[in-house]
Structures are given as C-alpha cells and as structure tokens.
Amino acid sequence: MNIIGAIIIVMLLLLVVFQQHRYRQQQANLLYAYTKLKAITDQHTDEKLLLQTEDVHLKALLTEMNRLLDHNRKTTASYYQMEISIRKMLSNISHDLRTPLTVVLGYLEIILNDPDLTRAEVDVLLAKVHHKTIEVLHLMNKFFDLVKLESGDHEIEISQIDVSEICKANILGFYDILTAQEIEVVIDIPEDQPLMAYGNEEELHRILNNLLSNAIQYGSDGHVLGLSVYRHNDQHIGIDVWDKGKGIGEKHQDRIFERMYTLEDSRNRLYQGSGLGLTITKRLVEKMGGDISVISKPDEKTVFTVLLKCHL
Known part of the structure; x- marks a missing residue:
C-alpha cells in the first residue's frame, strides 16, 4: 500500500x-x-x-x-489612398476653377476699366465671359454628380431598354460635328432585331454622349470613329466606342477610371483637369449592373467597351 x-x-x-x-x-x-x-x-x-x-x-x-x-x-492603405485622391481632386478642381475664373475676371476688368470700348467689343467680351462661366458650371455639375453617385443618393430605375436605338440616336446627334471635322464614321449596329438590355435610357444617353464626345475631341487625329453594338455573350450586350487617335499608354489603362486619376500626357486632356468624366461614366455603368473597360494601342486603336446585362 x-x-x-x-x-x-x-x-x-x-x-x-x-x-x-x-x-x-x-x-x-x-x-x-x-x-x-x-x-x-x-x-x-x-x-x-x-x-x-x-x-x-x-x-x-x-x-x-x-x-x-x-x-x-x-x-x-485605403484611407491614405482616398486621402491622397481627395487632395488631388481638390487641387485639380481648384486649378480648373481658377483658370476660367481668372479669364472671366480679366475680361470684366477690361470692360470696367476701358471707357473707349465700343458696344460691339463689349458684346464680344461678354460672350467670352458667358462661355467661361458655362465651363465652370459644367465642372461643378460633374463634381456634384460624382458626389451623389458615390454617396448613394442617385437612384437609377432599371428596365429593359433598346440599346440599338439609343446608340443610333446618339451617333446621329454628333453628325454635324463629325462632318465638320471630316471624321469617318464606322457604325456596326444590327438592323434585323433590337438588342435589349437592362439599364436606364437617360443614363445610357449620358454614358454614350460622354464616350463619343471624348472620342471626337481626343481621338480625332486618327480621323476615324466607330460605334458597335453586339451580343457579347448569352448574358451581356456590348457597346464599343473606338477611335484611331494617339491612344492611352499601357501603364495608365488600368487606372483611368479611378477617381481623380489624371495623365500628364498633353494629348490626354480628357484625363487631366479634375479627372471626373470617366469616373462618373464608370459609376453610371456600374449603377446599371454593367461593366466598362478600355483597350488601347497608341496610334492604332482605342476601344472603350460597355457591357450591359441582357435578358436570357
């Protein structure tokens, strides 16, 4: 024991x-x-x-x-990136506002301080003031559009829309500009049947207007602009807006849709300034449940592609 x-x-x-x-x-x-x-x-x-x-x-x-x-x-990391983005946004917007406002102030000072101006000369200066004021207004509207989109206050009603007809209407709206600048237009939109997708007609007009305006303004040196509508696959309708201008460098292509991202290339004024245009376009496409991307080979072809969901 x-x-x-x-x-x-x-x-x-x-x-x-x-x-x-x-x-x-x-x-x-x-x-x-x-x-x-x-x-x-x-x-x-x-x-x-x-x-x-x-x-x-x-x-x-x-x-x-x-x-x-x-x-x-x-x-x-996300916080610091957003902080840098906001600072850059404020800097860019400040610059873009200061430039036209300085011009407006200069014109007004001439009108106020030069008693020898004729009525015709005053009218010319006032027309320039009006033009510059519209520029400022457009910039501020873009800024507030982006704020509303990112805050979730901008609700978009989604329904089935005829993408083919909307694209036709938009390209026709640019007919006079395209003709005046001697830009060849290549349109590939099926005539046999409508291509229906889920989206919002008013917002798709805004998206196309922005992409077509950009292609004309910044790709016109290629003298060709294209618009294609097609069935991308069983789930998506595709829209391509393309030009043969100088294009976008590879290192920038993945970032041009970022908020306030700008390029330093002087050709790409589209992506300079406030850097709001493509960001707003991307947000609108995403609000409709779609996707937007870009592929560019400088001096060959630049294609912006919008994909919208369609009925199976």
Missing part, C-alpha cells in the same frame, strides 16, 4: 509540475503575443504574429489576430 501511495503521490507531483510548466509557457506565449502586437501597431509594420505552440485555442486566437492585422492594414 505504501508503494502504491508513493506512486500516486509522485504522479500527482508530476502532474502539478506539468501543469505549472504549461501555465508558464502559456503566460510566456501571451506575453510574447502582447509585446509583438504592441510593437506592430506602434511601429506600423507589416509583420504578423508568428508563434509555435500546440495550444489549439491560442493558435485560433493568433489566426484571428493576424486576420485583424491584415484588415487593419488594408483599411489604413
């Missing part, structure tokens, strides 16, 4: 020692995790919590903490 009792006592002592060792190991691991986590957050490093342990619960805790660190890093 004494031997059995001694064995039991030894086993209990070993168990206590094991439990004490395990407890101290857990404490050391928790202290390491705390110290490491504090260092990561204080120093804003991209490290993760790495710890070898057999404790299942501690492993699960470390996994979730690493997920939280990843989420925090992504959120922080």
Whole structure:
C-alpha cells in the first residue's frame, strides 16, 4: 500500500509540475503575443504574429489576430489612398476653377476699366465671359454628380431598354460635328432585331454622349470613329466606342477610371483637369449592373467597351 501511495503521490507531483510548466509557457506565449502586437501597431509594420505552440485555442486566437492585422492594414492603405485622391481632386478642381475664373475676371476688368470700348467689343467680351462661366458650371455639375453617385443618393430605375436605338440616336446627334471635322464614321449596329438590355435610357444617353464626345475631341487625329453594338455573350450586350487617335499608354489603362486619376500626357486632356468624366461614366455603368473597360494601342486603336446585362 505504501508503494502504491508513493506512486500516486509522485504522479500527482508530476502532474502539478506539468501543469505549472504549461501555465508558464502559456503566460510566456501571451506575453510574447502582447509585446509583438504592441510593437506592430506602434511601429506600423507589416509583420504578423508568428508563434509555435500546440495550444489549439491560442493558435485560433493568433489566426484571428493576424486576420485583424491584415484588415487593419488594408483599411489604413485605403484611407491614405482616398486621402491622397481627395487632395488631388481638390487641387485639380481648384486649378480648373481658377483658370476660367481668372479669364472671366480679366475680361470684366477690361470692360470696367476701358471707357473707349465700343458696344460691339463689349458684346464680344461678354460672350467670352458667358462661355467661361458655362465651363465652370459644367465642372461643378460633374463634381456634384460624382458626389451623389458615390454617396448613394442617385437612384437609377432599371428596365429593359433598346440599346440599338439609343446608340443610333446618339451617333446621329454628333453628325454635324463629325462632318465638320471630316471624321469617318464606322457604325456596326444590327438592323434585323433590337438588342435589349437592362439599364436606364437617360443614363445610357449620358454614358454614350460622354464616350463619343471624348472620342471626337481626343481621338480625332486618327480621323476615324466607330460605334458597335453586339451580343457579347448569352448574358451581356456590348457597346464599343473606338477611335484611331494617339491612344492611352499601357501603364495608365488600368487606372483611368479611378477617381481623380489624371495623365500628364498633353494629348490626354480628357484625363487631366479634375479627372471626373470617366469616373462618373464608370459609376453610371456600374449603377446599371454593367461593366466598362478600355483597350488601347497608341496610334492604332482605342476601344472603350460597355457591357450591359441582357435578358436570357
């Protein structure tokens, strides 16, 4: 009996020692995790919590903490990117507002300070003031359009629309401009049956007007403009607006739809200034459940493609 009792006592002592060792190991691991986590957050490093342990619960805790660190890093990066974007937006809009307003002020000072101006000369200057004022108004309208789209205040009613007819109406609206600039127009819109898609007629007019205007203004040096409507697949109707102008460099193609992203290339004034036009176009397409993309080979062909969902 004494031997059995001694064995039991030894086993209990070993168990206590094991439990004490395990407890101290857990404490050391928790202290390491705390110290490491504090260092990561204080120093804003991209490290993760790495710890070898057999404790299942501690492993699960470390996994979730690493997920939280990843989420925090992504959120922080997104915040800084948005902050930079907003600063750039304000800088660009300030520049775009200051330029025409400075011109307006110059014209008004001439009118006020030059008593020798004839009525005809005053009328010419006032016409220029009016033109520049319209420029400012258009810029401000674009800015507020983007704010409404991104805040969710701009609701779009979705229904089935005849994409073919809307595209025909839009290209006809540019007939006089295209003729005056001697731009060849290549239209590929099926005549045998309408191509129906889900969208909003008014917003699709805005999208096409923007893309066609851009193609004319910034791709007219290629002297060709194209508009194609087609069934992309069983689920989408495609619209291509293309030109053969100088195009967009490869490094910019993935970013031109970003809010306030601008190019420094002087040809691409479309993507300079406030950088609002293509962002608004993209938001409108997405509001209709569609997608927009661009493929460009400089001095060969630039194609903006809009895909809208269609009835199966």
